[in-house]
Each structure stands twice: as C-alpha cells, then as structure tokens.
Amino acid sequence: MKLLEHQAKAQFRQVGIDCPMGRVAHTPEQAAHVARELGRVVIKAQVPIGGRGKAGGVKLAGSEEEARRAAEQILGMDIKGYTVPAVLCEEALEIARELYLGVALDRDRRSLVVMLSFAGGMEIEEVAETAPEKIAKLWPDPFAGPQPYEIRRLALDALSAVGGDEAMPKSRLLVQLVPLVQSLYALCQRLDATLCEINPLVITATQRLIAGDGKIEIDQNAEFRHHDLVKELGDDQGAADSGEDRLEVEAKRRGLTYVHLGGDVGVIGNGAGLVMNTLDLVKQHGGEPANFLDIGGGAKAEVVRNALEMVLLDPQVKGIFVNIFGGITRGDEVANGVIEARDQLGIRVPLVVRMTGTREEEGRKILEEAGIVPAISAPEAAQKIVELVARSGERG
Ligand code: GDP
Ligand code: MN
Numbered sequence: 001m002k003l004l005e006h007q008a009k010a011q012f013r014q015v016g017i018d019c020p021m022g023r024v025a026h027t028p029e030q031a032a033h034v035a036r037e038l039g040r041v042v043i044k045a046q047v048p049i050g051g052r053g054k055a056g057g058v059k060l061a062g063s064e065e066e067a068r069r070a071a072e073q074i075l076g077m078d079i080k081g082y083t084v085p086a087v088l089c090e091e092a093l094e095i096a097r098e099l100y101l102g103v104a105l106d107r108d109r110r111s112l113v114v115m116l117s118f119a120g121g122m123e124i125e126e127v128a129e130t131a132p133e134k135i136a137k138l139w140p141d142p143f144a145g146p147q148p149y150e151i152r153r154l155a156l157d158a159l160s161a162v163g164g165d166e167a168m169p170k171s172r173l174l175v176q177l178v179p180l181v182q183s184l185y186a187l188c189q190r191l192d193a194t195l196c197e198i199n200p201l202v203i204t205a206t207q208r209l210i211a212g213d214g215k216i217e218i219d220q221n222a223e224f225r226h227h228d229l230v231k232e233l234g235d236d237q238g239a240a241d242s243g244e245d246r247l248e249v250e251a252k253r254r255g256l257t258y259v260h261l262g263g264d265v266g267v268i269g270n271g272a273g274l275v276m277n278t279l280d281l282v283k284q285h286g287g288e289p290a291n292f293l294d295i296g297g298g299a300k301a302e303v304v305r306n307a308l309e310m311v312l313l314d315p316q317v318k319g320i321f322v323n324i325f326g327g328i329t330r331g332d333e334v335a336n337g338v339i340e341a342r343d344q345l346g347i348r349v350p351l352v353v354r355m356t357g358t359r360e361e362e363g364r365k366i367l368e369e370a371g372i373v374p375a376i377s378a379p380e381a382a383q384k385i386v387e388l389v390a391r392s393g394e395r396g
Contacts, residue, residue, distance in 0.1 A: 001218045001220065001223060001233065002048040002049075002216075003048070003214075003217070004046045004047070004237060005046060005088055005213060005214050005215070006022070006024050006046060007216070007233050007236065007237075008214030009211060009214045011187060011191070011214075011216060012184075012187070012198075015183040015187045016179070016183055017180060017198075018209065018210045018211065019211045019214070020091045020093055020210060020211075020212070021090065021091045022038070022088055022089055022090030022091060023089055024086050024089075025071060025086065025088075025089050026075075026085070028069070028071040030089075031043055031061075031067045031070070031089050032065070032071070034067070034089035035061060035064045035066075035068075035089065036064050038089070038090070038091045039091065040061070040062050041061050041067055041089050042089075042091075042092045043058070043059050043060075043067060043070040043074055043088075043089055044057065044058050044074075044087055044089075044090065045074050045087060046086045046087060046088055047079050047082035049079060049080050049082060050215065051079075051122075052079055054122060055077075055079045055080065056073075056077070057077060059073070059074065061092075071087050071089070074087050093202050093204055094204050094205035094206070095200070095203075095205075096168070096203045097118065097167035097202075098120040098121035098199075098200030098202060098203075099116065099117065099118055099120040099158075099200060099202070100116065100117040100120030100121070100124045100127075100135070100197075100198075100201065101115070101116050101181070101184065101198045101199070102115045102196070102197040102199065103184050103185050103187075103197075104194065104195045105193075105195070105219075106139065112139070112188060112189070113137055114137065114138040114139075114146055114151075114181060114185060115135050115136070115137050116154050116157075116177075116181075117134050117135040117136065117162075118134070118158050118162040118165055119131070119162055120199050120201060121199065121200045124199055135158070136154050136161060137154075138153075140185065142189070145182060145185055145186060145189075148178045148182075151174075151177060151178045151181045152174050152178065155170075155173065155174055156170075165203075168203050169207075173203075176208070184196050191218055192218060192219045192222030193217055193218050193219065194218075194219050195215060195217040196215070197214070198211045198212070198213060198214060198215075199212075199215070200212040245260045247291075247310075247313060247314055250313060251293075254306060256295070256310055257293065257294040257295075258291055258292065258293045258310060259292040260291050260314065261288075262288070262316070263282075264287075264288055264290055264316050264318040264319070264389055264393075265290055265318070265386065266290045266291060266314065266320035266321065267290065267291060267292065267293060267311075267320075267323070268295060268307045268308065268311060268320065268322045269293070269323040269324065269325070270294065270295050270296060270323075270324055270325060271294060271296070271325060274323060275293065275294045275323070276292070278321065278382070281378055281381075281382035282382050282385070284379075284382065285379075285382045285383050287385065290314050290316055291314060293307055293310065293311060301333065301337025301340055301341070302337075304334065304337040304338055304341055305345070308320065308322075308341045308345060308347065309341070312345065312347065312349075317349060318349055318350075319350040319351070319388050319392065320347075320350070320351050320385070321352050321381055321382065321385040322355075323353075323355075323378055323381065324353070325355075325356055326355055326356055326357020326358060327357055327358075328357070329357050329358070330357065330363070331356075331357050331358060331359045331360035332362045332363045333363075334353075334355050334357075334363055335355075335364070335367045336366060338351065339367070339370045339372065342370075342372070350388035350389065350392065351372045351373065352373040352381045352385040352388065353367055353372055353373070354374070354377065354378050354380070354381035355374075356376075
C-alpha cells in the first residue's frame with residue numbers, strides 16, 4: 001500500500017520527524033480557510049504517485065485568494081491517471097537546500113539501505129541515473145539499526161560528493177540528522193515498509209531540517225501485520241486510488257494469487273514455481289506475459305473458471321496459456337472445466353492448455369474436439385500460444 005503524503009507525514013510526526021504545519025482540504029474554500037490561518041502556504045495534490053511538482057500539482061500561494069485559486073486548479077486535476085481528490089495545504093517553507101533521504105528495501109543485499117543526497121528535490125531520479133555518486137548509501141545492521149557514527153559518515157560522504165554545502169554548518173546538520181535517520185529507519189522497520197522517503201528533506205533558511213514531502217510504501221505481503229492501520233488509511237483514501245493495480249485489487253478480492261505484468265499472453269498454472277517457469281517459457285518464445293496467476297494445488301473446474309475470468313479482465317490479453325501439472329488431478333476433469341469456463345464466459349481469444357497427470361490423453365482429446373489447442377510439453381505450448389497471439393495481432 002502506498003500512503004498519501006499527508007498520511008506519510010502523520011507517521012513521520014509520530015516518530016518525531018519535523019513536518020510543516022498543514023491540513024487536508026477537499027474544496028478551494030477549505031484551502032482558503034487554511035491559508036487564512038497559516039499565511040503563505042503550499043497547496044499539494046494528494047495522489048499516490050511522485051512527480052506532482054512537475055505535473056503542476058504543487059503550487060505556492062501567498063494569500064487566501066491565491067490558495068483558493070491554486071486549490072481550484074489542482075483539485076480534479078489528472079496526474080498520471082489519478083484524479084486529485086484532495087490537497088494538502090501547508091505552511092510554505094523557506095528553502096535553503098533540498099536534500100534527499102530515503103530508507104528502502106535493497107533486495108540484493110537483503111536489508112534496508114539508507115540513502116542520502118545533497119542533490120535532492122525533483123531531479124533526484126536524474127541524479128540517480130547520471131551522477132549516482134552524489135547519493136551516499138548505508139546498509140545498517142538490521143538488529144542494531146544505524147549507529148550515530150555511521151550516519152555521520154553517511155552525511156560526510158554525501159556532503160563531499162557535492163563539494164560541501166553552505167546552507168547549514170556541519171555540526172548543526174549532524175546533530176539533527178542522526179536522530180532523524182534513526183527515526184526513519186525504525187519507522188521503516190516497524191511498518192514493514194519497502195520505502196520511507198523524504199524528498200525534499202528541506203534545510204530551511206533558519207537551519208532546520210524539515211520533511212518537505214513524504215512517501216511510504218508498506219509491503220503488501222506484510223499488510224496482515226498492520227491490519228488496523230492499512231484499513232484506516234485505506235478508508236481515508238476512500239474513493240481515491242490506493243495506488244495499487246486495479247486488476248491486482250480485484251484478484252485479491254477473488255482470493256487469487258495474481259500479479260499484473262503488462263504483456264498480452266495470459267498465464268494460469270498450478271504452483272508458484274510452475275507459473276514462474278511458464279512465464280520464462282513465454283518470454284523465451286518471444287511473448288510477453290500479461291500476468292502471474294497461481295491457482296494452487298489441484299485444478300477444480302470452478303477455480304479454473306475463476307482464474308480464466310480474472311485473466312480476461314485484463315483488456316490487453318490476446319491469448320491464454322493454461323499450464324496444469326497434475327498428479328492425481330484428472331486431465332479429463334481439467335479439460336471439461338476449461339471448456340465449461342470458456343463456454344460460460346464466451347472466451348474468444350485462443351487458449352492453449354498443457355497438462356500432465358492422470359488421464360491426460362483423454363483430457364487432450366476432449367480439448368481438441370472442443371477447439372482448444374492441447375499440448376504435451378510446456379515449451380511446445382509456449383510456442384503455440386505466442387504464435388497464436390502474434391497472428392491475432394496481425395489480423396488486428
Ligand atoms: P513531488 O514532485 O510529487 O515529489 O512533490 P514535492 O512535495 O516533493 O514538491 C515538489 C517541489 O515543490 C519540491 O521539490 C520543492 O522544490 C517545491 N516545494 C514543495 N513544498 C514547498 C514549500 O513549502 N516551499 C517552497 N518554496 N517550495 C516547495
Ligand atoms: Mn517529492
């Protein structure tokens with residue numbers, strides 16, 4: 001789950017990280033009201049995606065009237081497919097320098113990594129691409145957490161990478177940065193987050209460190225450990241998008257293990273390993289898998305139908321590869337399940353079914369008679385489905 005900026009900042013405040021004062025507004029009127037209280041404000045679109053600044057979703061307002069107008073412009077705006085349902089109105093910061101601070105899951109190192117850069121702000125992606133040395137990194141011991149001396153070294157590395165900084169004396173910076181990094185790291189661990197990010201981490205004109213933005217992503221596989229929080233935040237996001245893939249949300253509702261991958265060859269199999277292998281085979285034969293879908297052990301007709309229906313909710317899917325490794329699962333039963341599902345759902349895209357197991361020959365015969373392409377080996381099936389999908393593409 002991706003938290004909205006104001007939700008992330010509420011989490012930051014709980015661990016003592018400084019954030020600007022502010023409130024969420026759903027109407028231009030409310031935004032003007034907040035500006036009356038806070039004076040100069042920044043009006044920020046609350047959507048679960050970055051790059052709002054460049055998209056025009058962050059605007060400074062020096063008066064009530066300007067706040068109202070900025071909110072009017074931003075509310076309802078489309079930012080990368082998200083319609084803005086609310087804005088955060090915060091006291092505007094006097095920015096002397098924008099830093100980047102992030103704690104993220106580093107899958108290669110199997111631990112969290114702390115990243116700090118003095119070249120923060122809206123160009124951080126470009127910095128990561130073209131000048132990665134400007135982002136200093138630290139992989140703390142996960143049990144001990146980042147130690148003060150490690151954080152000081154991280155800060156000095158980040159500083160020297162940009163040739164120093166005038167916005168704040170080193171000692172003043174370090175004294176604020178050490179507890180800040182420790183808090184953010186602890187928060188990331190406690191929330192089972194894959195990302196806790198502050199960009200920009202602002203050095204203000206008065207030499208304070210304040211979180212100018214906030215991004216938190218909670219690992220979906222750990223959401224059950226944060227049930228209340230996830231529910232509360234989800235309810236609060238309401239009709240707004242949770243940032244999750246719509247198809248994956250629907251799959252979760254149906255109790256299916258599904259990952260949307262974006263290609264056009266739908267994939268269904270029983271067993272995670274088998275499905276991953278199936279994805280590889282589709283790729284090897286020049287196709288692009290649309291999804292991962294594991295229906296688990298066995299292959300009851302009803303489960304197969306549910307899975308086929310799920311895969312077809314993806315409008316990109318131009319063909320489906322069903323790969324069932326049966327032991328005691330009976331091939332004729334699987335075949336009948338697939339046919340029944342196809343007829344009930346009115347499936348028109350090509351279907352290739354590879355299955356092994358008890359009575360597999362009977363199963364293949366049933367499929368063939370019903371106009372579904374059977375296959376004995378998985379590579380053969382992959383080749384067939386990729387061909388069929390390519391051909392359907394040529395036909396338009
Ligand atoms: P993002 O583009 O979605 O990451 O949104 P941010 O919250 O990071 O805002 C983008 C940019 O707007 C920041 O990098 C700042 O340069 C600017 N900005 C955000 N808040 C303030 C503020 O309070 N005062 C000033 N002067 N600029 C701000
Ligand atoms: Mn940002």
